[in-house]
Amino acid sequence: TRHPLRLLNNIRKKRSYLRAIATLPIGVNIESAEHLNALDYDCVVFGSDEIWNICNPFSAGDLTFFGAGMGEGPKISYAPSLGSTSLDDPRLASLSPLLAGFEAISVRDENSLAIVESLTGRRPDLVVDPVLLSKPDRPIKSAKTAGAIGAYLMDPSKHDVQRVCQFAAEAGKDLCSIGYHYSWAARNIAFCDPADVPGLLAGCDLVVTNTFHGVVFSLKNRLPFIIVSHPSKDQKINTFRRRLGLSTVTGEIEE
Incomplete structure (x- = not known):
């Protein structure tokens, strides 16, 4: 493979998901x-x-x-x-x-x-997404999340990575990527139990996300967050923008 480290990371992530799925009360397959x-x-x-x-x-x-x-x-x-x-x-x-x-x-x-x-x-x-029907998550504090900007980003473009990294540098904070391993993030928690993702994000000072569920987790746990546009997710996120007036409570990373 051209990207052995990426392959290894994907294998480790899949195993963490399979372990989590095995704990669910699933009936017939x-x-x-x-x-x-x-x-x-x-x-x-x-x-x-x-x-x-x-x-x-x-x-x-x-x-x-x-x-x-x-x-x-x-x-x-x-x-x-x-x-x-x-x-x-x-x-x-x-x-x-x-x-x-x-x-x-x-x-x-x-x-x-x-x-x-x-x-x-x-x-x-x-x-609403079923996540919003559940109780808020307990923040999971760790050395990696403490004082960091939680990055919950799916396949960000190079331009968006540059913008997010610049934003973090200007804020004087490290980026902690949760759920995905990125070399540009100072800290990574990529292979966690999927059920821990909301709590890990809640343990950060701020969330930067381009995903629908990144927005959902932030709203549910009343976290400050910034939305980065993503072509495959904007259709869903735009409903939140319009219905909840997110422009009044979220920031934007300037070009």
Whole structure:
């Protein structure tokens, strides 16, 4: 591989996620619509987050996430998102009959709301991310988070890295990257238990993020935070900007 260190980091991160998943009360592992039908559930709930994002390589093309191949039982959704999918994407037309089979649909952002309404003629409910329904997290203080700016950034551009590093330098604080390992961060906590991410961010003085959940964690725990734009996440984050007036409580890193 061209990037052995990156590969090693990804392996370590995957192991930390698998350990966390093993602690969850998960029932039957369902791998197909046929298997699901055989279990004869009273209702199937679809959600959450980007299972409906047809631009996301992890879910794109799998119509099972829209109920394809499933029986006649009730189908409802809670807080899925079409993510970076745009309203004029020609692939959306094939989803219309599938979504029409849902008894109730709720989504987490205004872009998804507009798309579902366009495809079905029904206006779905706009609901919050499930994270916001839970209690605030206990801050996890450590030598790495203390006094630092918590960086929760997914694939930031070189330009954004330069801006964030300059911002931290001018503030006289170290950057502590949480959940991702970056060589430009003075401190890294990349291989933590996923459940500890909100608490680790809460242990920092400030959060800089370009992710939807970075914003969610910050709002839930009442943390000061700065949003860095990201092309695949802005559609969801913009709902927070408009609905909560985030421009009045968040900062911007100047160009």
